[in-house]
Amino acid sequence: MEDKDKKVESLHLKLIPYFEKYGILLLLVLMILVMHILQPDVFLSWRNVTNVFKQISWQSMLALGVFMVIVTAGIDLSVGSIMMLSLMILAVVAKAGAPWFIVVLTPLIAGFLCGVFNGLGITLLRMPHPFIMTLGTLYIFRGAGNLISGGTPISGFTDEVRYLGHGRIDLQWLGLEKSQYLPVSLVLIAIVYIIFWIFLNKSKTGKWIYAIGGNPNAARASGINVNKILIIVYSLCGFLSGIGALILAGRTDSGYPNAGLQSELDAIAACIIGGASFFGGRGTVLGVFAGVMIMGILRNGLNLMDVSSFWQQVLIGSIIVLAVYIDVLRRDIGTRK
């Protein structure tokens, strides 16, 4: 009898980590199936699938950055504004006639520096919560973006600058048609996500990011320089927002004042749907990707079915609540009380 209990318990223990890791993928697959059944001709067509990836390309960068911050039990509300400011700096530099390789670097550097600014504010000024610092910079960065651009859109970039957001990888050599190309932004998403997966799961710094989220006092007592790690995390988050700006520049061919408005909320939503916990220390890169995909597919599918964008808002909100409720249930069975 006891033996049997043990077996059940160990099976239970073995299953939970898998559920924790891959449960969200089940939801994603389920959504894809439902959409496919509802829209059998269009949804899984080459054109629509690449469309989804193009649409989520810059959001996926913001979400990944915000995810790292959330793992430390922090929050970054300024990613949309960082992206807008980086985009505006890119636009101004491009209009000034700088060579393309300089133009391409500017949003990355600008985003990174914005992140450093957030990180220094949170650690050096000892803000009671990152919410406050990044709420401040949400206004500061967007205001700065409007100041340097005069609040008007700046359009027209060269093809090199637009490559990451707009480029196509021709697959005709594989015998596919000309319309069946691979968006460069899709390849970029894959590369960036793989790099950050390795960073968060296989490096010391990545492990310490999780440890800080789990228990900052434990991290400090282990000799980890918590402030330094936090500055790194916010800087990387800003850097990813800068990549987002570069992708957006390619997609829209313009810098505009409303770029990335409220996208910080989308980024947070994707992390939460993907299983990241606001209390820190929990969540996976794969989960964030699934979260971004779920939001992208939902929007895309509802657009295909001509559902009003108001309903989209209602549905996305519902999915956030549902996803977190599933998380609560999961934690009930996973953790000792």
Added chain:
Amino acid sequence: MSSTNNPLLEAKGITKYFGTITALENVNLKVHAGECLGVVGDNGAGKSTLMKVLSGLYKPSAGSLFFQGKEEILESPRDSQNLGLEMVYQDLALAGNLPIGENIFLGREPTKNLGFLKLLDFNKIKELTNAHLDKLKINVKSADQKVEELSGGQRQAVAIARSTAFNAKVVIMDEPTAALAIKEVGKVLDLINGLKKTGVGVIVISHRMDDIFTVCDRVMALFQGTNFAEASLSNTSRDEVIGWIMGKK
């Protein structure tokens, strides 16, 4: 119990101010290899502050620390760890979201090189963890189990395992049994006795006379931030020690 030899760790004249508050004034402490020193005192007597000074978390306002006869200045917990001075905190200082092995090696993870990348060596972490837990006779299902899934006693055992994983010479424990069920207390005290046998100097802060009288060789009392009394266990009694805590000799 080689009280005649040089002490492993000695603190002389430790004083610590927080603004205008004097938390410690001219406190002395020493511990020898294989010896367990009990530190008692009422709340606010300065026990935790003293331990945080010893672990490098606080810098003393005055006074000096000697480790194996040599004066050392601790800038951070990393400095004290490098000397072989480990601390088991009252709140355990474990990250619940990480597995046992990763907690034990947190901040000092073994790595392997993959080209120019330095990646964590998870196999080695697991191997070393299992060997270390075996050595201390700590039973857990697996080194991969997350700490938040463990009971209070198991967590305390992991915290102690963590403190001794890197050839610790002195282990400081802040209320090691405070949060435990009675049946788990014995296991933790056994662990402490085991540590002493391997030549580790142990400092235990505790309110529980049972703990002090089970594992300690010597006991010292702090009162209002100063040394109040000290005796070897064979020369004192529970009632006397309880009196010291309340400031009566």
